[in-house]
Amino acid sequence: IQESTSVYSGSVDGSLYLMKNQKEKLRMTMPMTLSFCYMALLWLREPITLSEFLRFVVEGHIPYLNIFQHFPEKMKLCGLDLKIFCVESWPVYEEVFNKMHELAAFLDLPRFPEITDSCFLHPDMLCMKYLMEANLPDELHNWTCRVVKKIGIGEVDFLTLVPGNKSTRKVKYDVLAAAVIVVVLKLLFLLDDHYEWGFFALLISSQTKMCIFYSGGLYFQFKKWYEVVKHSLDVEQKKLDEERAKYLWRCERPLFYSVKNRAKVLKRRQMVVNLQNQFGKLSGSVRRAEKPNPSSFQLSWSEENTDGSCFHGHSLKGILQEKCGLLTAMNPDYWLCTVKLCNEKLCGHLAHYREVDFPQSYHFVLRLFSFLLRIQPSYIHDEVCMIEHKLFSKKLCKKLKYNTVLRK
Amino acid sequence: SSNEHKLNFKKSKEACLSYIQDAMLQKQWKRAAEFLTCYVESLEKDYSREHIGPSEMIWRIGTEILWHHSHSSMKEFNCFMEQMKTLGVKRYLKVCLEHVFHLLCNGQIDEAYQNLSLAESWRFGEQTALQDKEMKLIQAYRGLLDYYSWSKQKNILLEHGEDGFSDLAVEQEMHSCFRKAAVNLKEIIKIPGVWDLFVKCYVDLLEFYGDHNEAHQVLNEYAYNSKFPANPNAHVYLYQFLKRQGESKKSLVSALKILHDIVPSHELMIDFNTMLQKSKKRKKRRLGLEVIFAALDYAGWKENAKAWSCLARQVKQIVNSGKHLDWIKQEWNSRKDWWPAFHFSRYLAKKNWQENKSLSYGKALVAGVLLGKDCKYFKYVSHHGCKAQLKKFRMLKKFVNRHNPVYLRISQ
Numbered sequence: 001i002q003e004s005t006s007v008y009s010g011s012v013d014g015s016l017y018l019m020k021n022q023k024e025k026l027r028m029t030m031p032m033t034l035s036f037c038y039m040a041l042l043w044l045r046e047p048i049t050l051s052e053f054l055r056f057v058v059e060g061h062i063p064y065l066n067i068f069q070h071f072p073e074k075m076k077l078c079g080l081d082l083k084i085f086c087v088e089s090w091p092v093y094e095e096v097f098n099k100m101h102e103l104a105a106f107l108d109l110p111r112f113p114e115i116t117d118s119c120f121l122h123p124d125m126l127c128m129k130y131l132m133e134a135n136l137p138d139e140l141h142n143w144t145c146r147v148v149k150k151i152g153i154g155e156v157d158f159l160t161l162v163p164g165n166k167s168t169r170k171v172k173y174d175v176l177a178a179a180v181i182v183v184v185l186k187l188l189f190l191l192d193d194h195y196e197w198g199f200f201a202l203l204i205s206s207q208t209k210m211c212i213f214y215s216g217g218l219y220f221q222f223k224k225w226y227e228v229v230k231h232s233l234d235v236e237q238k239k240l241d242e243e244r245a246k247y248l249w250r251c252e253r254p255l256f257y258s259v260k261n262r263a264k265v266l267k268r269r270q271m272v273v274n275l276q277n278q279f280g281k282l283s284g285s286v287r288r289a290e291k292p293n294p295s296s297f298q299l300s301w302s303e304e305n306t307d308g309s310c311f312h313g314h315s316l317k318g319i320l321q322e323k324c325g326l327l328t329a330m331n332p333d334y335w336l337c338t339v340k341l342c343n344e345k346l347c348g349h350l351a352h353y354r355e356v357d358f359p360q361s362y363h364f365v366l367r368l369f370s371f372l373l374r375i376q377p378s379y380i381h382d383e384v385c386m387i388e389h390k391l392f393s394k395k396l397c398k399k400l401k402y403n404t405v406l407r408k
Numbered sequence: 409s410s411n412e413h414k415l416n417f418k419k420s421k422e423a424c425l426s427y428i429q430d431a432m433l434q435k436q437w438k439r440a441a442e443f444l445t446c447y448v449e450s451l452e453k454d455y456s457r458e459h460i461g462p463s464e465m466i467w468r469i470g471t472e473i474l475w476h477h478s479h480s481s482m483k484e485f486n487c488f489m490e491q492m493k494t495l496g497v498k499r500y501l502k503v504c505l506e507h508v509f510h511l512l513c514n515g516q517i518d519e520a521y522q523n524l525s526l527a528e529s530w531r532f533g534e535q536t537a538l539q540d541k542e543m544k545l546i547q548a549y550r551g552l553l554d555y556y557s558w559s560k561q562k563n564i565l566l567e568h569g570e571d572g573f574s575d576l577a578v579e580q581e582m583h584s585c586f587r588k589a590a591v592n593l594k595e596i597i598k599i600p601g602v603w604d605l606f607v608k609c610y611v612d613l614l615e616f617y618g619d620h621n622e623a624h625q626v627l628n629e630y631a632y633n634s635k636f637p638a639n640p641n642a643h644v645y646l647y648q649f650l651k652r653q654g655e656s657k658k659s660l661v662s663a664l665k666i667l668h669d670i671v672p673s674h675e676l677m678i679d680f681n682t683m684l685q686k687s688k689k690r691k692k693r694r695l696g697l698e699v700i701f702a703a704l705d706y707a708g709w710k711e712n713a714k715a716w717s718c719l720a721r722q723v724k725q726i727v728n729s730g731k732h733l734d735w736i737k738q739e740w741n742s743r744k745d746w747w748p749a750f751h752f753s754r755y756l757a758k759k760n761w762q763e764n765k766s767l768s769y770g771k772a773l774v775a776g777v778l779l780g781k782d783c784k785y786f787k788y789v790s791h792h793g794c795k796a797q798l799k800k801f802r803m804l805k806k807f808v809n810r811h812n813p814v815y816l817r818i819s820q
Contacts (some may be wrong), residue, residue, distance in 0.1 A: 245427050246442075272449050275451075
């Protein structure tokens with residue numbers, strides 16, 4: 001390899017760039033390039049959510065890790081450039097999201113193109129997607145739309161980003177849609193570890209078993225759904241955990257801080273490659289050479305399966321009743337995740353989620369969407385709290401201090 | 409966990425390591441290899457602050473996998489070890505040593521010797537001094553292999569000697585091995601520690617060349633130097649040596665006395681008791697009784713016919729002489745609460761009788777004296793013995809009946 005020392009000078013201003021400069025708090029970093037990309041996608045109203053985008057990055061469909069492999073030959077990274085361009089952690093949703101808003105304000109961008117109800121990012125659309133992916137009945141979509149309408153989160157002004165506007169809450173489209181579904185499930189099934197399991201037994205005792213089938217379809221049973229989805233979720237989660245443990249961060253082209261460092265680094269790289277070959281042969285399984293194509297759906301359920309594992313077409317009739325010409329839930333109760341919301345600006349969250357404080361069914365539902373969106377359950381919990389407080393704001397104003405179970 | 413989704417290099421390698429650990433514990437070598445393949449890139453990241461860095465992890469884990477994996481060969485194993493030697497200079501000698509152990513386990517003595525010689529000649533600035541302990545071990549093991557060669561040469565010579573041939577070359581080779589071995593073995597046993605094998609080999613060499621004084625000194629040091637950890641084997645080796653040399657009973661007894669103190673259940677206690685029983689000195693005979701009773705306190709001795717016959721013999725001798733019944737009383741005092749159930753149950757009487765007549769004889773005698781003629785054990789055995797018309801048992805019955813008052817005196 002013929003490379004002269006002068007080629008390895010790295011960037012001209014790498015060291016200056018990294019020096020602390022208090023005036024400019026915004027400095028381009030690798031995670032911020034993702035914010036920049038996402039901002040563009042949002043501007044163009046592309047049918048992709050932030051969680052999906054970040055998932056594609058981690059899965060390697062979008063160049064990010066070891067980006068310098070794609071740089072032109074002339075650009076050689078060296079020295080402090082490594083601190084700027086080397087990525088050794090997965091991008092975090094919150095960080096990318098917040099930086100995006102900072103960036104939009106910094107660039108003094110105007111109001112973004114409007115998010116209307118025909119956009120992919122509108123809660124009605126996203127709810128439809130997530131309901132499908134969560135293997136929930138299509139009928140639930142009516143309910144998500146009703147909730148969205150009631151609390152006004154489908155309004156254009158709510159959904160459209162206005163950079164620099166500090167009074168409106170920044171919208172996480174994907175998390176919001178997931179949270180709406182969670183609230184709907186709580187409305188219909190209560191999710192207190194009792195109601196959702198037991199009500200069907202009552203149904204059977206009061207009517208004949210024939211009622212399980214109505215004209216051509218099945219009644220949705222939470223228990224069956226839980227068993228099927230939990231099984232798949234556990235399998236996928238296990239796969240994901242293993243993939244994380246097997247994640248390879250380095251590539252064939254090593255980076256070195258200086259020319260002196262080069263020989264040592266190359267030697268190490270050679271040894272790593274040797275060891276990978278030696279133990280790779282003993283692994284038994286062949287490592288996939290080709291990455292699978294990026295897919296929008298991580299869990300898929302087909303109605304053609306005869307094993308009854310697809311719940312899309314199931315009916316909610318078993319848990320609904322008609323009152324004054326309107327379909328309402330048979331479940332009259334609702335429990336609030338939290339009676340009082342925290343100050344987000346002070347503590348960073350609207351609420352503080354601890355698994356032990358909540359019913360297991362609720363935790364399961366959070367876990368499901370946490371997996372799909374690749375974010376912590378607490379973020380979804382925050383949105384759920386926000387939605388609940390909007391939904392029950394009138395009743396909350398009556399200051400029900402001790403009774404956290406509401407009558408709807 | 410709450411930070412599951414925040415993944416970075418360090419965390420994913422930690423997770424990888426725990427998967428490797430699980431796979432190894434379940435002996436799933438293919439799976440362990442699969443995850444190790446993903447772990448090795450840790451070498452490219454500086455972990456100098458970690459207690460055990462990636463290079464050490466990879467060395468240890470890789471060794472285990474290659475040793476146990478069905479498709480791995482010795483060639484691959486050696487190649488891997490050579491790579492590991494270059495990885496960490498601070499561990500160089502340790503890796504060499506472990507490599508040698510594996511070669512020995514695989515029967516590759518010559519390769520092991522070559523590796524040891526190579527390691528011995530290694531020098532690396534201040535590291536040489538820092539790895540002094542490992543260097544001593546390497547020299548010691550080379551000494552051991554030299555002893556092994558010496559032993560082989562010796563056997564060849566002895567065979568040839570029988571045929572009337574003498575092979576000068578072999579003899580010279582043998583002496584050369586001796587010199588090399590002696591130097592290194594002598595060095596290592598100076599350091600406080602457990603060096604059983606090395607001591608035995610060194611003593612063997614010394615005895616062959618007639619240096620009994622040195623051998624005696626070495627064994628004394630090994631057994632009595634308080635800096636060395638307490639080691640029953642040291643006393644056993646010393647005793648065996650003294651016996652070979654035909655030393656006096658007195659020195660043999662003092663060698664075994666300490667062994668009795670450390671390991672009352674040692675198999676040499678039979679020899680010890682036999683020696684002590686025959687002694688003219690009262691104190692020694694008393695000690696003998698103590699020794700044999702103490703040995704039989706242990707479950708592993710329950711069915712040792714020889715031990716019971718030793719005890720039976722001594723008990724019989726004491727009872728017949730009428731003197732020193734208080735010795736038996738003293739020994740029995742702390743045992744009368746639990747020995748009956750431990751040794752003399754009816755179940756055991758039946759079992760012993762069916763399996764080993766001489767065992768049941770010895771035990772029956774002791775039981776008869778200690779517990780009287782009406783005790784379960786004695787009754788069962790003597791009844792069946794007499795029924796089978798075995799003279800020995802008839803004599804036993806008479807003996808116990810005659811001396812029943814002894815039991816009454818002991819039991820008070």
